[in-house]
Amino acid sequence: MLGRRNFLEMWEDEAFDYEFSAGRLFMRKVFVCNSPDAVQFAFSLKNASFERKSAQMRYALQPLIGDGLFISDGDTWRKRRRIVAPIVHVSRLSEFAPVMVETAVEARDRWARLQPPSVDVLAEMAHLTAEIICRTIFGRQLGREHAHEIVDGFSDYQRVINQFDLVSLLGLPDWLPRWYGPAVRRSVTRIHAVLDGIIESYRSRERADEVSVIGRLLDARDVDTGEPLNPEAVRNEAAVLFMAGHETTANTLAWTWYLVSQAPEVEARLHAELDSVLGGRLPTVTDLPHLSYTRAVLEETLRLYPPVPILPREALQDETYQGTRIPKGSLVLVVPWLLHRHRKLWDKPDHFIPDRFMPGNPGAPSKFAYVPFSIGPRICAGMSFGQQEAILCLATLAQSFRLRLEAGREIKPVCRLTLRPEGGLQMRIEPREARELHEPRAAAAQDGLRTGCPLGHG
Numbered sequence: 306m307l308g309r310r311n312f313l314e315m316w317e318d319e320a321f322d323y324e325f326s327a328g329r330l331f332m333r334k335v336f337v338c339n340s341p342d343a344v345q346f347a348f349s350l351k352n353a354s355f356e357r358k359s360a361q362m363r364y365a366l367q368p369l370i371g372d373g374l375f376i377s378d379g380d381t382w383r384k385r386r387r388i389v390a391p392i393v394h395v396s397r398l399s400e401f402a403p404v405m406v407e408t409a410v411e412a413r414d415r416w417a418r419l420q421p422p423s424v425d426v427l428a429e430m431a432h433l434t435a436e437i438i439c440r441t442i443f444g445r446q447l448g449r450e451h452a453h454e455i456v457d458g459f460s461d462y463q464r465v466i467n468q469f470d471l472v473s474l475l476g477l478p479d480w481l482p483r484w485y486g487p488a489v490r491r492s493v494t495r496i497h498a499v500l501d502g503i504i505e506s507y508r509s510r511e512r513a514d515e516v517s518v519i520g521r522l523l524d525a526r527d528v529d530t531g532e533p534l535n536p537e538a539v540r541n542e543a544a545v546l547f548m549a550g551h552e553t554t555a556n557t558l559a560w561t562w563y564l565v566s567q568a569p570e571v572e573a574r575l576h577a578e579l580d581s582v583l584g585g586r587l588p589t590v591t592d593l594p595h596l597s598y599t600r601a602v603l604e605e606t607l608r609l610y611p612p613v614p615i616l617p618r619e620a621l622q623d624e625t626y627q628g629t630r631i632p633k634g635s636l637v638l639v640v641p642w643l644l645h646r647h648r649k650l651w652d653k654p655d656h657f658i659p660d661r662f663m664p665g666n667p668g669a670p671s672k673f674a675y676v677p678f679s680i681g682p683r684i685c686a687g688m689s690f691g692q693q694e695a696i697l698c699l700a701t702l703a704q705s706f707r708l709r710l711e712a713g714r715e716i717k718p719v720c721r722l723t724l725r726p727e728g729g730l731q732m733r734i735e736p737r738e739a740r741e742l743h744e745p746r747a748a749a750a751q752d753g754l755r756t757g758c759p760l761g762h763g
């Protein structure tokens with residue numbers, strides 16, 4: 306079925322123009338909120354009515370993450386959010402930054418030795434961000450030791466769960482029994498065993514000096530009862546952070562390398578900023594406020610290729626939007642893929658123009674028109690972590706290399722659980738001259754690369 310192959314192909318050309326639409330998917334009513342006002346209505350003003358993730362998303366992830374933050378709602382979500390969000394909060398970032406840079410340096414050194422100098426950038430970024438999140442969650446040593454097992458386990462799970470026709474499931478009523486096959490159960494047993502083993506080794510070692518998420522989850526107390534989290538909850542939240550926190554950042558970085566390689570003026574300005582701010586040394590958190598163009602490049606990439614291109618919710622009660630009744634049980638979608646390229650909201654919606662996000666420029670037309678991290682109470686808990694990680698990794702690697710697409714390759718986005726380049730992103734690595742300063746060609750950069758809508762829209 307079409308949607309199973311690629312969720313992006315479901316949208317007709319007009320979808321980049323309309324503001325709110327009502328339709329039907331099998332037995333379920335579906336509403337698409339495609340204007341800042343409609344997004345604010347669903348995700349902010351009426352969050353209580355739409356806080357539940359779609360049945361399809363809960364179905365796909367429940368065996369793996371149980372009652373974890375990402376798919377829970379109601380009281381469980383509120384309690385977990387109060388525990389998990391502060392652990393990866395912006396105020397903690399200076400603790401995590403050294404792990405991010407140190408892991409990016411390992412990638413840099415590996416790239417420098419590669420023969421031939423060619424990589425699948427998507428796989429490389431996935432490896433890099435998985436290493437970072439593993440070391441952050443489990444501490445440097447345990448993270449290093451177990452990153453491979455964890456990555457393999459999660460990839461296997463994604464492969465088996467992808468074999469379901471998720472779009473059909475979106476439309477089925479909740480009372481219909483859903484059945485997980487033996488492949489899903491085997492995959493889950495394997496990941497849980499790995500995670501339980503790591504948590505056990507963590508408990509048995511004395512590592513008070515090390516910053517790790519797992520230590521903080523183990524120390525956390527329920528705000529009402531004062532009880533610690535039960536072992537299953539600790540495992541579920543560790544799994545959520547791994548799952549939510551690596552592929553999204555990896556895809557952002559991969560799309561950035563692709564876009565920058567296609568836009569010489571942007572590449573030159575990026576290099577110029579890195580050279581003048583860092584002068585060849587490694588980045589630290591104190592450099593972040595000065596890397597505004599690097600940040601703008603990433604923000605523009607997140608606009609054109611939002612790693613989570615569809616945010617599906619289920620209506621928990623009847624609501625009405627601008628006279629249209631949204632019955633309880635309906636599927637309500639915010640689709641960053643459409644919203645971020647909306648023709649009435651953005652100037653040159655398909656062009657890659659990082660300048661729009663530079664200080665002093667208008668940026669997004671509304672905070673409800675630009676939602677790569679979602680918005681409202683369920684906004685990504687790791688937003689600052691992900692932004693900082695992407696800046697530090699890009700700054701570390703782009704100081705040393707430029708990447709070039711292999712000749713004749715055409716890049717097409719495909720969406721399974723996240724939006725990524727179909728078939729990976731094979732690129733050639735070219736070393737840069739150290740501290741070579743580039744003069745930006747500002748006039749050309751204004752207009753930007755036109756990415757086109759690779760699915761033929763627009």
Ligand code: HEM
Binds near residue numbers: 553685688
């Ligand atoms: C560029 C990187 C990232 C992007 C684009 C991103 C995007 C998102 C989006 C769109 C959601 C909401 C999903 C939905 O409503 O269906 C979300 C939720 C979440 N993300 Fe991220 N994310 C990124 C990085 C991270 C990182 C690094 C972490 C952890 C360290 C993280 C942890 C979470 C968690 C825990 C949630 C669930 C929040 C809740 O339901 O209360 N994310 N993310």
